[in-house]
Amino acid sequence: MSSFFLTVLMFSVFALAMSGCQKEDDEKNLKSISLGEVTHSAFYAPLYVAMENGYFEEEGLKIDLTLISGANNVTAAVLSGDVEIGFCGPEATIYIYNGGEKDYIKTFAGLTKRDGQFLVSRKNIDSFDWSMLRGKEVLAGRVGGMPELNFENALKNAKIDKGEVDINTSVDFASLTSAFIGGEGDFVNLFEPNATKLVNMGFGYVVANIGEMSGEMPYTAFNARKSYIEENRDTIEKFTRAISKGLEFCRDNDPEKIAEIIIGQFPDTSINDLEVIVKRYKDADSWLETPIVSKELFENLEDIMIDSKQIKEYVPFEDLVENVYQK
Numbered sequence: 001m002s003s004f005f006l007t008v009l010m011f012s013v014f015a016l017a018m019s020g021c022q023k024e025d026d027e028k029n030l031k032s033i034s035l036g037e038v039t040h041s042a043f044y045a046p047l048y049v050a051m052e053n054g055y056f057e058e059e060g061l062k063i064d065l066t067l068i069s070g071a072n073n074v075t076a077a078v079l080s081g082d083v084e085i086g087f088c089g090p091e092a093t094i095y096i097y098n099g100g101e102k103d104y105i106k107t108f109a110g111l112t113k114r115d116g117q118f119l120v121s122r123k124n125i126d127s128f129d130w131s132m133l134r135g136k137e138v139l140a141g142r143v144g145g146m147p148e149l150n151f152e153n154a155l156k157n158a159k160i161d162k163g164e165v166d167i168n169t170s171v172d173f174a175s176l177t178s179a180f181i182g183g184e185g186d187f188v189n190l191f192e193p194n195a196t197k198l199v200n201m202g203f204g205y206v207v208a209n210i211g212e213m214s215g216e217m218p219y220t221a222f223n224a225r226k227s228y229i230e231e232n233r234d235t236i237e238k239f240t241r242a243i244s245k246g247l248e249f250c251r252d253n254d255p256e257k258i259a260e261i262i263i264g265q266f267p268d269t270s271i272n273d274l275e276v277i278v279k280r281y282k283d284a285d286s287w288l289e290t291p292i293v294s295k296e297l298f299e300n301l302e303d304i305m306i307d308s309k310q311i312k313e314y315v316p317f318e319d320l321v322e323n324v325y326q327k
Contacts, residue, residue, distance in 0.1 A: 030062040031235060036074045036083035038220065039173070040067050040265070041191040042277045043116030046287055047087070048262040050246030058245075059238035069174040071145060078105055078225060084232075085239065086223045087111075089146035090298065091305060093223055094315050103227050107321045109240045109291035110221040111247070114211035115150035116286055117189040120180070120204040128207035130158035136186040137166040141173045144310045146219060151189055153304045154213035180204065192277040193269045200273070209284050217301040218293045229322060237324050243291050244325060250287055255279035291325045 033056075037044070050056060056063050068074045071088035075096055078086040086092075086105065093105045125132065133155070141147040148169055155162050171179045180188040181203050189210060190198065198204045211219070222243070229236055250258055255278040262278075263271055281287070295317045305311045 030057060030060055032062045032064055033085060033235065033239065034064045034066065034083040035085045035087060036066050036068040036077045038071050038074050038088035039069065039191055041116060042193060042259075042262065042266065042269075042274060043191055043281055043286060044087075044111060044220065045258055045262055045278055045281065046111055046243065046246035046250045048246075048265045049249045049258065050242045052261050052264060053246070053249065055242040055245040056239070059242050061235070061238055061242065070142070070172070075105055075223070078223065084224060084228060088220060088223070090218050090221050090223070090293070090301060090320070091144070091146055091149065091310070093320055094302070094305065094311060095144075097315055097320055098311060103225050104320075105223045106226050106229055106319075107218070107221045107223045107293055108229055108236055108324050109243055110218045110288050110293040110297075111243065111291070112219040112221075112286055113216045113288045113297065114284065114286055115147070115154075115214050115219055116191050116281065117147055117150070117210040118192065118195040118206045118280070119208040119210055120188050120190055120195050120198060121207045122180075122186055122204055124205045125207050130155070130160055130208070130213070133160060133187065134164045135166070137168055137184075139168050139171050139176050139180055139185040139188040141169065141171070141176065141189065143169045144308075145173065147173065147189055149304050149308055149310070150210055150214040150217075150219070152308055153215070154210050156307070157213050157215065192280065193266060193273065196269075196273050196277055209280070211286060212284055215300065216297055217304070218297045221293055222291075229324075233324070237326060240291050240325050247287055247290065250282070251289065255282050258282070292323045293321050295321075 051063055068077050071092035074086040074088040075092040077083045090107050093107055097104045140151045152162050168185055176188055177194050177198055195206055255275050258278045259274040263274055266274055298317050298321055302314050
């Protein structure tokens with residue numbers, strides 16, 4: 001081998017090594033944030049867009065995402081320090097506040113503004129009407145959780161007395177699909193991509209969007225201990241800016257483009273199915289314009305909780321929500 005080619009080879013190896021070192025250095029400079037999400041769904045597309053498009057890295061952050069089924073379990077992980085930031089329904093923060101926790105959990109940014117569940121029927125229904133639920137069993141998730149609360153509110157808005165419907169709350173959130181496949185219930189409430197997967201397997205038919213009937217509220221939001229927000233204000237602001245960019249991208253782009261960006265988050269879902277799913281959420285106006293959680297939306301949530309006797313009275317908005325969003 002000539003000295004020229006040997007020199008070129010050595011330079012290439014050196015450049016490759018330096019590139020690897022630079023990448024490691026860049027990753028070392030990122031601050032890792034542990035984030036616990038209540039479920040993994042295209043309903044949360046703006047979050048995954050922020051991750052896939054590098055918006056967190058632009059803010060100097062690296063997200064370690066962990067799936068923790070159930071809002072009660074997400075907030076328990078935040079309280080224990082297993083995760084720094086939780087992503088779930090704000091109803092869980094209200095329960096903790098009312099429980100007397102001193103270093104309680106506060107919401108600092110929102111993502112979705114209505115329920116992301118779809119009502120799936122065991123039988124094909126050409127023209128669904130909510131009155132068809134009278135006398136039927138519906139798998140609705142655990143009592144007091146956002147899915148179950150919103151389903152009850154949807155019934156109320158549809159002028160259906162919840163006592164006329166057999167609302168099954170005995171099946172935990174993570175087991176709803178398997179329970180329905182196993183023969184439980186006439187209907188089941190599911191997030192995507194589970195609803196579409198169940199349809200593709202031949203076990204059901206999507207007949208309604210629960211969020212459209214239930215109305216607007218801060219359905220899923222980001223939270224942290226009060227002390228963590230106080231001590232890590234800069235980090236929380238950076239995190240929220242990344243979320244804002246994700247929301248803006250989803251607002252300004254079509255479902256096909258959004259699906260292309262987040263397909264890596266859903267390896268078991270085809271790109272065609274994911275496009276359909278994202279379109280459903282976008283058409284339903286599921287996402288907030290900005291990460292701000294307004295007092296009006298928060299009180300809409302409290303109205304539902306008071307109506308369902310989960311809480312007795314309003315809790316102070318200023319205590320439980322601290323919007324840190326800045327353009």
